[in-house]
Amino acid sequence: MTERILDFEQVWRKILQVAKEKGEVCTLTQKIPNQIVSVSESAITVMSERTGYRKTRELTKEDFRSLWEVLMRRGKLNVEDILHDCYNVYWKKIGRIMMTFLAFLSDVEYSTRPQQTLYLMPTNTHLLGTKREHKMERRATRNDDRSLSCELLREAFRKAVREYGEDEDVLHYVGKGIKERSCLTPQDLFYIICWKAPSDEVSRGKATNNAFECIRRIGAKGIENVTKEAIKLAERDEIEKSIEKLTELHGVKTRVASAILTFYNPEKFGVMDKRAWKALYNEEKEDFEPKDYVKYLKDIRELAKKCRSSPLV
Numbered sequence: 001m002t003e004r005i006l007d008f009e010q011v012w013r014k015i016l017q018v019a020k021e022k023g024e025v026c027t028l029t030q031k032i033p034n035q036i037v038s039v040s041e042s043a044i045t046v047m048s049e050r051t052g053y054r055k056t057r058e059l060t061k062e063d064f065r066s067l068w069e070v071l072m073r074r075g076k077l078n079v080e081d082i083l084h085d086c087y088n089v090y091w092k093k094i095g096r097i098m099m100t101f102l103a104f105l106s107d108v109e110y111s112t113r114p115q116q117t118l119y120l121m122p123t124n125t126h127l128l129g130t131k132r133e134h135k136m137e138r139r140a141t142r143n144d145d146r147s148l149s150c151e152l153l154r155e156a157f158r159k160a161v162r163e164y165g166e167d168e169d170v171l172h173y174v175g176k177g178i179k180e181r182s183c184l185t186p187q188d189l190f191y192i193i194c195w196k197a198p199s200d201e202v203s204r205g206k207a208t209n210n211a212f213e214c215i216r217r218i219g220a221k222g223i224e225n226v227t228k229e230a231i232k233l234a235e236r237d238e239i240e241k242s243i244e245k246l247t248e249l250h251g252v253k254t255r256v257a258s259a260i261l262t263f264y265n266p267e268k269f270g271v272m273d274k275r276a277w278k279a280l281y282n283e284e285k286e287d288f289e290p291k292d293y294v295k296y297l298k299d300i301r302e303l304a305k306k307c308r309s310s311p312l313v
Helices: 008-021 061-074 079-085 091-102 135-140 150-164 168-181 186-196 201-235 239-246 254-264 274-281 290-307
Strands: 024-026 033-039 043-048 056-060 076-078 108-111 117-120
Touching (some): 008 033, 008 091, 043 091, 061 076, 168 186, 186 201, 239 290, 274 290
C-alpha cells in the first residue's frame, strides 16, 4: 500500500513529478493531447492539440490548490463543481487539464461517464491512474465495431493531416476514399464533422463529441449503410431525400450533410453555410432544412456553369 497523500504540498510535488516524467497528458474524456512545455515550482505550462499547439496555457500551483480544496471538501469533483466553486472564465479552458493531473494521484480515481468526475478515496490508496468503471462504459466497450476508440480516430485524423496537409489536400484524399467506396468510414465522418465546425474551441469540442456519439450509437456498419444509401439518392439527383438520410446521423444537420456530398463529389455538389447563403440571397439565416440545400445547389450550379467552374464553395 502506498503512502496516503492529502496535504497539498505533497500533492503539488506529485503533480510536478508527473509533469516532469511525461511529455504529454491527455484529457480524461475527450483524450485531447496536451504537450507539457515547461515545469517550474510555481506552474506547469502546456500546449493543447485543440488549439493546434499554438497557444500556451499556464496551470499554476494556486489553481491546483483551489481544485484540491474542492475535492477534499466534497469528496468528488466534476466540471460543474469547478465552475460553481472556483469560477473564473479561464477555468473553463484549463479545468479539465488540471483534473487529468489530479487523476494520477494515488488517492484519486476517476470516471468519464456520465461526466468527467474525480473521486477522493476515503481509505485505501490505489495505483496511479486507476479508473472507476461505470456501467455505461462497460456497455460501450464491448468488442464489436462500436468500440472504436477516440484515440484511434484522433490518430487517423493526425495521420491524414501529416500526410496530406490541412485543407484542400485532405479534402481531396478523404473524398477520393469516399468516392471509391461510395460510403463513409467512421474516420471520414469524424473528419468532416470537425472540418465543418466553426474554428472556435467550444464549437470544435461540440463537433468532436457529436462525431464520437454518432460512432458509438450505430458503429461502422451503421455509418456505412446510411451514407451509402444517401449517396445513391444523390446520384439519382434526389437531393432532398439524400440530405434527409444523412441527417439521420447524430450530429449531422443540413450544412454538414452538404459537406459530406461535397467531399464525395466536389464537381457536382457544394458546401452550404450562412455566409454563402447571405452572399447569394442577401438574407441572414442560421438554421437550414434539406429543401434549402436543394434551392442553394440549383443556384450555385447555374453560377458554376456560367463561370465554367465546379459548385464547390
